[in-house]
Amino acid sequence: MAKRKKNIGVISNALSLTVCPWRSNNQVQLHINAEAFFPAMLEGIKQARHYILLEMYLFESGIVATQFIENFVEAANRGVKVYLLLDDYGCRGLKAKDRKLLEHDNIAINYYNPLRYGAYRRNLFRDHRKILVIDQTAAYIGGAGITDEFRTFDKFNPGWRETMIEVRGNCVPDWVTAFCHVWELYDKIELTSKQNNQTNADRNTRCRVVCGLGSGRQSIKKSIVNQIRGSQKQCWIATAYFVPSFKIRRALYRAAQRGIDVRLLLPGPISDHPAIRLAARRFYYNLLRAGVKIYEYQPRFMHQKVILCDDWVSIGSSNIDRWNFRWNLEANQEIDSLDFSQQVKTMFQHDFEHSKLYQFETWEKRSWYHRLQEWFWGHVDRFVDRYIR
Numbered sequence: 188m189a190k191r192k193k194n195i196g197v198i199s200n201a202l203s204l205t206v207c208p209w210r211s212n213n214q215v216q217l218h219i220n221a222e223a224f225f226p227a228m229l230e231g232i233k234q235a236r237h238y239i240l241l242e243m244y245l246f247e248s249g250i251v252a253t254q255f256i257e258n259f260v261e262a263a264n265r266g267v268k269v270y271l272l273l274d275d276y277g278c279r280g281l282k283a284k285d286r287k288l289l290e291h292d293n294i295a296i297n298y299y300n301p302l303r304y305g306a307y308r309r310n311l312f313r314d315h316r317k318i319l320v321i322d323q324t325a326a327y328i329g330g331a332g333i334t335d336e337f338r339t340f341d342k343f344n345p346g347w348r349e350t351m352i353e354v355r356g357n358c359v360p361d362w363v364t365a366f367c368h369v370w371e372l373y374d375k376i377e378l379t380s381k382q383n384n385q386t387n388a389d390r391n392t393r394c395r396v397v398c399g400l401g402s403g404r405q406s407i408k409k410s411i412v413n414q415i416r417g418s419q420k421q422c423w424i425a426t427a428y429f430v431p432s433f434k435i436r437r438a439l440y441r442a443a444q445r446g447i448d449v450r451l452l453l454p455g456p457i458s459d460h461p462a463i464r465l466a467a468r469r470f471y472y473n474l475l476r477a478g479v480k481i482y483e484y485q486p487r488f489m490h491q492k493v494i495l496c497d498d499w500v501s502i503g504s505s506n507i508d509r510w511n512f513r514w515n516l517e518a519n520q521e522i523d524s525l526d527f528s529q530q531v532k533t534m535f536q537h538d539f540e541h542s543k544l545y546q547f548e549t550w551e552k553r554s555w556y557h558r559l560q561e562w563f564w565g566h567v568d569r570f571v572d573r574y575i576r
């Protein structure tokens with residue numbers, strides 16, 4: 188298979204796939220942090236027999252990228268077809284020597300929306316998804332990129348806090364379809380393996396794929412709002428960037444006011460974008476006053492995107508962030524399972540123990556310096572939101 192390297196453009200408005208049906212007979216495994224999910228993903232690549240699909244925002248040269256590139260090449264050498272759909276902006280850190288290593292007859296690469304001088308608004312559309320699919324057998328979904336930022340080097344450099352999931356069963360073909368909807372608009376794809384319809388006793392989880400396509404196609408946001416509104420016991424949200432729309436804020440206010448346990452797990456002092464954290468803090472006052480509990484994670488940068496509403500869980504690439512919903516291709520896995528929701532609840536509780544809890548009374552007493560920072564970056568966010576649409 189000859190390597191293809193096309194300049195693919197913005198395709199948000201052209202896609203039709205947003206929400207797939209609920210599928211039964213799935214198995215979902217939680218992978219917490221890089222020491223769990225990177226080995227699982229690499230093992231999946233080693234087990235591939237027909238094809239590998241990778242749709243990725245961040246792909247940067249380093250130890251992690253080298254491991255993945257070596258495994259992609261090994262798979263290609265044994266006849267597996269490898270399709271890499273990389274965001275052009277997100278893979279700027281992928282060096283020429285690593286791109287050269289990926290030149291193989293069985294490896295095809297497309298770059299989403301290459302940056303162009305003078306394109307301005309068009310350059311804002313990005314593919315923010317993080318999807319790895321193996322042979323229509325397994326899919327890995329979450330918020331991690333192929334970059335050393337997530338890797339733990341030592342106790343002084345623990346890497347980013349992240350969560351991925353591994354899905355097997357009837358939902359995996361929907362991930363293949365989601366990938367192909369982007370790829371096939373610009374290139375042909377040859378997938379030879381067939382779906383394995385055999386179900387196992389332990390594959391009893393209901394799942395569905397939900398895609399966000401930007402430009403008003405905000406199915407992920409719509410699903411989140413509906414779940415918050417319908418929650419009966421709890422609504423816990425972890426997001427790396429929290430710049431929510433009024434509709435989401437209102438849903439959180441009302442849920443807390445009717446007695447639902449509403450909690451936000453957000454980044455603390457360690458962040459890759461401190462300005463976004465400061466802009467987000469301007470929302471704390473009204474949220475805390477309504478009864479929402481806000482936790483800021485302390486040990487390292489909290490990058491995961493996880494939502495728990497009663498027994499419903501959503502894990503994927505989408506933050507609770509207006510920018511994500513407006514400009515990015517996103518993709519989340521929704522899971523409806525009591526057992527899996529309990530695993531996620533335990534994970535949240537562990538993260539809460541390593542976080543700083545803000546109360547309304549203490550928030551009002553913060554220093555004038557912090558108030559000034561929040562005011563300034565809040566105005567910057569409003570300006571950007573108003574004039575870059």
